[in-house]
Amino acid sequence: MGKIIIDPITRIEGHLKVETVVDGGVVKEAKCSGMLFRGFERMLEGRDPRDAQIITQRICGVCNHCHTTAAALNLDSAFGIAGKIPDNGRIMRNLTMGFHQVQDHILHFYHLAALDYVDVAKVATYEGSDRTLNSVKAFISRGELAPFVPRYEGDYRFPADVDQELVGHYVKALEMRRKGHEATAILAGKLPHACSVTPGGMTEVPTVDKIATLLWRAKELREFVEDCYVPDVIKVAETYSDYFEIGKGCGNFLAYGIFDLDGKNPDYTKRDRFFAQGSTTTDLKHQPLDLDQITEWVKYSWYEDGTTGRHPTDGETRPQPNKKDGYSWIKAPRYKGGPYEVGPLARIAVAYAAGDTAVKEMVDSVLGHFKAPPTVLFSVLGRHAARALCTLHIAKNLENWVLELKPGEPAFCEYTIPDEGAGVGIVDAARGALGHWVVIKDKKIGKYQCVVPTTWNASPMDDKGEHGPIEQALIGTTVKDEENPFEIVRIVRSFDPCIACAVHLLNHKGRELRRYVIA
Amino acid sequence: MSEVKEIPAVWIGGGTCGGCSVSVLNTVAPSIKNILIDEVVPGRHISLKFHMNISGGSGDPVIRAIEDTGKQHKGGFVLIVEGVVPTAEGGVFCAVGEKDEKPIPFYQWVVDLGKKAMAVIALGTCSSFGGIPGARPNLTGVKSVMDIFKAEKITTPLINIPGCPPHPDWFVGTVARILIAGLPTPEDLDDLLRPKDFYGLLIHENCQRRSYFDEGKFAKRFGDPGCLYELGCKGPITYADCPIRQWNNGVNWCIKAGMGCQGCTQPEFPDFLGSFYEKLTDVDVPKIGAYWKGRED
Numbered sequence: 001m002g003k004i005i006i007d008p009i010t011r012i013e014g015h016l017k018v019e020t021v022v023d024g025g026v027v028k029e030a031k032c033s034g035m036l037f038r039g040f041e042r043m044l045e046g047r048d049p050r051d052a053q054i055i056t057q058r059i060c061g062v063c064n065h066c067h068t069t070a071a072a073l074n075l076d077s078a079f080g081i082a083g084k085i086p087d088n089g090r091i092m093r094n095l096t097m098g099f100h101q102v103q104d105h106i107l108h109f110y111h112l113a114a115l116d117y118v119d120v121a122k123v124a125t126y127e128g129s130d131r132t133l134n135s136v137k138a139f140i141s142r143g144e145l146a147p148f149v150p151r152y153e154g155d156y157r158f159p160a161d162v163d164q165e166l167v168g169h170y171v172k173a174l175e176m177r178r179k180g181h182e183a184t185a186i187l188a189g190k191l192p193h194a195c196s197v198t199p200g201g202m203t204e205v206p207t208v209d210k211i212a213t214l215l216w217r218a219k220e221l222r223e224f225v226e227d228c229y230v231p232d233v234i235k236v237a238e239t240y241s242d243y244f245e246i247g248k249g250c251g252n253f254l255a256y257g258i259f260d261l262d263g264k265n266p267d268y269t270k271r272d273r274f275f276a277q278g279s280t281t282t283d284l285k286h287q288p289l290d291l292d293q294i295t296e297w298v299k300y301s302w303y304e305d306g307t308t309g310r311h312p313t314d315g316e317t318r319p320q321p322n323k324k325d326g327y328s329w330i331k332a333p334r335y336k337g338g339p340y341e342v343g344p345l346a347r348i349a350v351a352y353a354a355g356d357t358a359v360k361e362m363v364d365s366v367l368g369h370f371k372a373p374p375t376v377l378f379s380v381l382g383r384h385a386a387r388a389l390c391t392l393h394i395a396k397n398l399e400n401w402v403l404e405l406k407p408g409e410p411a412f413c414e415y416t417i418p419d420e421g422a423g424v425g426i427v428d429a430a431r432g433a434l435g436h437w438v439v440i441k442d443k444k445i446g447k448y449q450c451v452v453p454t455t456w457n458a459s460p461m462d463d464k465g466e467h468g469p470i471e472q473a474l475i476g477t478t479v480k481d482e483e484n485p486f487e488i489v490r491i492v493r494s495f496d497p498c499i500a501c502a503v504h505l506l507n508h509k510g511r512e513l514r515r516y517v518i519a
Numbered sequence: 520m521s522e523v524k525e526i527p528a529v530w531i532g533g534g535t536c537g538g539c540s541v542s543v544l545n546t547v548a549p550s551i552k553n554i555l556i557d558e559v560v561p562g563r564h565i566s567l568k569f570h571m572n573i574s575g576g577s578g579d580p581v582i583r584a585i586e587d588t589g590k591q592h593k594g595g596f597v598l599i600v601e602g603v604v605p606t607a608e609g610g611v612f613c614a615v616g617e618k619d620e621k622p623i624p625f626y627q628w629v630v631d632l633g634k635k636a637m638a639v640i641a642l643g644t645c646s647s648f649g650g651i652p653g654a655r656p657n658l659t660g661v662k663s664v665m666d667i668f669k670a671e672k673i674t675t676p677l678i679n680i681p682g683c684p685p686h687p688d689w690f691v692g693t694v695a696r697i698l699i700a701g702l703p704t705p706e707d708l709d710d711l712l713r714p715k716d717f718y719g720l721l722i723h724e725n726c727q728r729r730s731y732f733d734e735g736k737f738a739k740r741f742g743d744p745g746c747l748y749e750l751g752c753k754g755p756i757t758y759a760d761c762p763i764r765q766w767n768n769g770v771n772w773c774i775k776a777g778m779g780c781q782g783c784t785q786p787e788f789p790d791f792l793g794s795f796y797e798k799l800t801d802v803d804v805p806k807i808g809a810y811w812k813g814r815e816d
Contacts, residue, residue: 042658048794048796050794050795054789054795055789058536058683059536060537060538061539061541061542062537135556139557139564142523142564147567151580174550175550175552178544178550181767182767182770185767185771189771190771190772190773190776191545191766191767192538192541193538193783195781196778198741198778200741202741203776203778204777205742410742411742412740412741
């Protein structure tokens, strides 16, 4: 029996350590720990509630726009204007989130995940005339391969020509994700960290020149997703098909829904959304969303046991660094008492279960290609495929949303900050279900809470001893080469963890010096 | 073919959201591919030995790569620091990798690599001034690289490239300057160690909405034309060239998009004296233009 500790895990956002106990080549135990404390919650207390709009997106420089959107919905709700945002404001928020998610998923597949499957070094044998590939070849021939090496060695399976094509797409994807940011910024002001999404709607206004340029920018992104991203995920799936059987996870899925198709219903859990809200399991039966079913557990986290089992709005963060059994600063959020996976796979599974015909058609077409049942979705490759399908679904609709904008009509509605109040904002961020909660006291922030996607996915065990989704996906996995544990990093990266988000809530006093991890 | 000189660089991240890295990915010309793969200027290639989001490897091998750069290229590599440096309780709030089964505090990396580097770039407002994690109540004892260098008496040349995030051109332009013309001289930097090329003028001085200010036409609600001063704009006290350069390949920037400047390149960010959405208080704003004659309140 031996331990494999990977520290740091790179090519994710933030700081993550994964510790696994391997016996006879099989993972028997797995612990995810992610840690970096910045104290956003405490920082927000006593500030003007509107400042949460600016500050919370700084939780994460990758998923910043998801926080922007959640914060705006949260403040709308606390200010009593959740059902009053003008259509232009609602649509521009959808568009900024849509362009942002398309580039975020492209970034994840090509720049964070693909190097686990694609061997950049094989470009050394390229013989063609493509300028990009020849420049990569020249780079390799100079012998300075940083930052692409050092890396784990061994399990790269593509023939050289496919590796070369995918490296070409890696480079093209750098340009496409930049362009995704540019399209977002046309409405959002700048990225990362947008300025124009605001309680009440948007500070930016739609104009015909923006509509025209956004149409063409949406088309270019859609074509890249159709011509490269989706086919490349299928190539990976065909060549690494054993990963349809690896990394299943907990089998429960939670989605908050995203892209409001109607702005009138102030209850976000019942609002008509492009991706549906709800939960499901591997049986793919749909259950409606009930935010009251969320609790956070701390038996295995470094917090006082007395704070366990609470809803986020009643939650307290009282650290206890040396606590017996504690191994993570991440709390264990549970829905209906169990661990739930969030993210593109959950988004697709919930939409599929809710009977979304467009999603069902896309999923069935991929399953048909592989002549496989829906159960293969619950895997490493299922997550990559679901992420690609989410991207495709959004990319195919961006142009329609652009055409819904109405120049000359308002995008912002006025409000007054109440003396006392409470709000909630929920969205399905790129990485999954994201909730912001606020309590206003004396026109200031009394309390601000975020329960973020990676807190769900990278959670430790709950008080019943049930592991979090990533841990469950790791346990039982066969590791072929303990020196080069590809299986572990491929499983972890399939969740697209964002640890900067997951640990922003931590409070801290007198923590002993332990293993800290950065990646 | 002439020989290509490899300039080693190490990019370490502490208390960061990763937004500075993502912003640099948005560089247009040179593109990020040009910077990573190609000669960024003829005959010179940046060999990025470590970057948390890009590095191919994980675990011990990448930690060794950072250490080896410090040893093998002493005085010859560029250190890029993203994110704050927590100092409370021995720096335990953030560490990078482990040695002898003990975590290495981020603080330690900044000091060790900072002493050995040819130059240090503090990228972003966090590493330049403390930024958002350094906002009150600053539970983790966040410090800027500048303050740590003062305390540790480290004399390696330091350049601050603040911004939340910084514009990619500010970073790429500074790196290009080092490669083409050598390190900036003290005269090239302002008193906060920001290159004057990018941070030499107030937002207010070049603002597209400046004429509204001079005419006293102030927007009262978002979406309206007018100067955003009364809606909380921090442009009158913020040094950066955003109005001229604009963002994301020049498509937009904060004030053009109808939101006030948030002052993100300033050491005062984000606390200032009040909300992002409230008019600046206790600030002496220049009142220029005929409209203001005799009308000062």
